[in-house]
C-alpha cells in the first residue's frame with residue numbers, strides 16, 4: 001500500500017542550527033506513527049514543514065502520492081491534512097461551538113458567503129455539537145474558548161481537527177499539560193481513530209506512545225536515528241543511549 | 253467577555269426614528285443649519301463604518317481610508333465637471349472607483365501586517381492626495397467646485413437640504429444593515445477568526461489573504477460612497493479630503509465610538525463632528541482637548557462609546 005504521507009530528504013536550518021537534517025519518514029494508511037525525541041529535536045518544525053507553515057530548505061513532502069511541497073497551508077488543509085497545535089490554538093473569543101463550526105465551514109464552504117446562510121449554518125452547528133459531545137465538552141458548548149481550562153482546550157483542539165474529517169492527522173503533543181483523566185480520554189480518542197485516520201503523533205508520554213503507536217520514529221538533533229515497532233525501538237541501543245536512557249524522555 | 257447586558261434590539265430603530273425627525277426638530281427650533289451639519293455627520297458615519305470593517309473586525313489599521321473617500325468624491329466631482337450628474341450613475345461610479353483602487357492597492361498592502369500595513373496604506377493614501385493636487389485640469393490644489401448636486405432620475409430633489417439629509421440617512425441605514433449581515437456571515441466569521449489566530453484559520457483551509465483582500469475592497473467601496481456623498485454635500489471636492497490627517501480622524505471616530513461594533517463608529521462620527529462644531533467655535537486649537545478626551549475614553553471605556561450599548565465583541 002502506498003503511504004499516506006511521505007517525507008523525503010527534508011532539510012531546514014535556522015542560521016547555523018540544523019533542525020531538519022535530511023528527514024525521511026512515512027505514515028501508512030490507518031497507522032499511528034509516533035515521533036518521539038527530546039525537546040528541541042525539531043519535531044514541531046517537522047510538523048510545520050509538513051503542514052506548510054514552515055518552508056524547508058530542501059526535500060519533498062507527498063500526501064497520498066501527490067507532491068505538496070510548494071502548496072501553502074490552506075491548500076494542504078483542503079487536501080485533508082489536519083494539524084493540532086502543540087501550543088493550543090483555539091480561537092479564544094469564539095465559543096466552543098463556533099470553534100468547531102468554523103472548522104466544518106472550512107471543509108464545506110469553499111466560496112465566499114457574504115450573507116448569513118442560516119440553513120447551512122444550522123447544519124454545521126448540529127454536526128459540531130455532536131463532535132463536541134463526543135470529546136466530552138457537551139456542557140461547555142457556549143463557553144468562550146479563551147475561558148476553558150487548559151485540559152478542556154486540549155480536548156477542543158482535538159474536536160476541531162476531528163471536525164475536519166482528516167485524511168491525515170498531525171498531532172503535536174496533544175496531551176501536553178493535560179490532566180490524568182483528560183490524557184486517558186485523549187488516548188481513548190486516538191485509539192478510536194486507529195485504522196481509519198492515519199496519525200503522525202508527537203508525544204512525550206511514553207506509556208501513551210507504546211500503547212498507541214504501530215510504529216515509532218526517534219528524532220534527535222533533526223535526524224531520525226531509528227524507526228520501527230515499539231519492541232524494536234525499546235531494544236535499540238542507540239535510542240536507549242540518546243533518549244530513553246536519559247531521564248528527559250521519561251519525565252518530559 | 254460574556255455579555256449580561258444584551259444589545260437592545262429596538263434602540264437602533266428608535267435612534268433611526270429620532271434621526272428621521274431631525275430636520276423637523278432643526279426647523280422648529282429655528283436652526284435649519286442643523287440639518288446640513290447632521291448630513292455631514294451621517295456621511296462620515298458611513299465612512300467610519302467602512303473603516304470599522306477592516307479596523308475593528310480585521311485588525312487592519314488603515315491610514316489611507318481618506319484616500320478611498322477622496323476617490324469617491326473626485327469621481328462625482330470629475331463626472332460633474334463633464335456634465336454627468338445623474339446620482340444613479342455617479343454614485344455607483346464612486347463606489348466602483350474606490351473599490352477598484354482598494355482592490356489594486358490591497359494586493360500589496362494586505363500582504364503586510366501591523367506597522368507595515370499602516371505605512372503602506374498611508375503611502376497609498378498620500379499618493380492619491382498628491383495625485384489630486386497635481387490634477388490641474390480639475391482644480392489641482394484649490395479643488396473643484398461641483399456646480400450642482402447629483403440628480404435622481406434627472407430630478408434635482410437633492411438640492412433641498414432636507415431631502416438630501418433623508419437620502420443620506422437611508423443610505424447609512426442600508427450600509428449599516430449590510431455591514432451587520434457581512435460580519436455575521438460565514439465570510440465575516442473568517443475575518444474575525446483570522447484576527448485571533450492566523451495559523452489556526454489557515455490550517456482550517458481558509459485563504460486569509462483572499463478574505464482580507466475582499467473585505468479591504470468592500471471597505472474601500474463603502475468609503476467611496478461616503479466620498480460621493482461628501483462631494484454632493486459640500487458641492488466641492490479638494491485634495492484636503494484625502495490627507496492622512498483625515499484618515500486619522502476616521503480612526504479617532506472608530507476608536508472613540510468602539511471598534512468592531514459598527515454602531516459605535518456611527519456614534520463616534522457624531523460625537524467627533526459634534527465636538528468639532530462646538531469646540532472649534534471657541535478655540536481654533538480645539539484638537540488639543542480632543543487628545544486627552546480620547547485617552548479618557550480608551551481608559552474608562554475601552555470599548556468606546558458603543559460599549560454602553562453593546563458588550564460582547566468577537
Ligand SMILES: Nc1ncnc2c1ncn2[C@@H]1O[C@H](COP(=O)(O)OP(=O)(O)O)[C@@H](O)[C@H]1O
Nearest residue numbers: 014017019037038039040041042043044045046
Ligand atoms: N522560527 C525559528 N527561528 C529560530 N529557531 C527556531 C525557530 N523555530 C524553532 N527553532 C529552534 O529549532 C529547534 C527545534 O525546535 P522545535 O521544532 O520546536 O523542537 P521540538 O518540537 O522537538 O521541541 C529549537 O532549538 C528551536 O529553538
Ligand SMILES: [Mg+2]
Nearest residue numbers: 043044045086
Ligand atoms: Mg514541539
